[in-house]
Amino acid sequence: MCSMMIKYSHNNIISMDSTFSTNKYGYQLYTLMVFDEHHNGIPIAWVISSRNTIDDISKWILALFSIGNKERPDWHVQTFITDDATAEIEALR
DSSP: OOHHHHHHHHEEEEEEEEOOOSSTTOOOOEEEEOOTOOOOOOEEEEEEEEEEOHHHHHHHHHHHHHHHHHHOOOOOSEEEOOOOHHHHHHHHH
């Protein structure tokens, strides 16, 4: 997952979006994508979560970036794209 994030991300842009309780259990499905040099989206990770809190989102985002930085210390996210979901925006700050 992290190696795909580093290998395929062009300009280190990552996008995240969630389904926001579209199933009967109320679980969210988060999708993380990077964009290649042709601006095609490449899914690199999915997270299923029963909660949509800042703390929960922060945990897996930080874990992903931490592993990515261990794999390649000079890599960092240049741009992170998300919609207007408050918990996602606050988790990125």
